[in-house]
Structures are given as C-alpha cells and as structure tokens.
Amino acid sequence: xxxxxxILLIVAAAFLWADSxxxxxxxxxxxxxxxxxxxxxxxDDTVAFTRLRLARDDEGQLKIARTYTFExxxxxxxxxxxxxxxxxxxxxxxxxxxxxxx
Numbered sequence: 647x648x649x650x651x652x653i654l655l656i657v658a659a660a661f662l663w664a665d666s667x668x669x670x671x672x673x674x675x676x677x678x679x680x681x682x683x684x685x686x687x688x689x690d691d692t693v694a695f696t697r698l699r700l701a702r703d704d705e706g707q708l709k710i711a712r713t714y715t716f717e718x719x720x721x722x723x724x725x726x727x728x729x730x731x732x733x734x735x736x737x738x739x740x741x742x743x744x745x746x747x748x
Contacts, residue, residue, distance in 0.1 A: 669712050669732045670693060672735060676740065677728060677740075680742065687718060687722060689725060693715065698712055698713075703738075710734065713732075714730045
C-alpha cells in the first residue's frame with residue numbers, strides 16, 4: 647500500500663516538473679518577444695521562477711499559476727525588472743518596470 651502511494655507521488659512530481667519546464671520555456675519566449683516588441687534587451691536570456699500557486703482561469707477552471715521574473719535593459723547600461731505570470735500554459739500577465747521609450 648505504501649509503495650503504491652510512493653510511486654504515485656513520484657509520478658505526480660515528474661509530471662509537475664515536466665509541465666514546469668514547458669511553462670518556463672513559454673515564459674522565456676514571451677519575455678523575449680516583449681523585449682523585441684519594445685526594442686529592449688532581454689538580459690541573460692532566461693527567467694527565474696519565483697512563485698507557484700493555484701488560480702482560476704476565465705472559465706473558472708483551477709490551474710497552476712507560476713510567476714517568473716527576468717531582467718531587461720533599455721539603454722544597455724542598466725538592469726530593469728520584469729515579471730511574467732503563466733496560468734497553465736498561457737501567459738496571464740506581464741509587467742515591465744518603467745523604462746525609456748526609444
């Protein structure tokens with residue numbers, strides 16, 4: 647009985663890990679795309695995981711919400727912060743620290 651529960655927990659953790667990798671890749675693409683759109687530099691070419699929680703989407707379904715942070719530059723001499731909230735596999739929200747428009 648305990649062995650089956652342990653195997654079930656390991657399988658669930660593996661699925662959560664694989665889903666988190668996919669969400670992280672989508673967050674990287676979203677951050678890079680936003681920086682390209684606003685002519686900013688997407689620094690370090692990565693995002694950092696900061697928060698995991700449950701949230702409801704527009705249809706009321708419960709999904710995993712992950713928050714990632716990243717850094718960008720508007721001049722090349724500074725670092726500004728941004729955040730991306732992924733709700734399931736979709737970008738739910740994105741924030742960019744105020745910066746100069748070129």
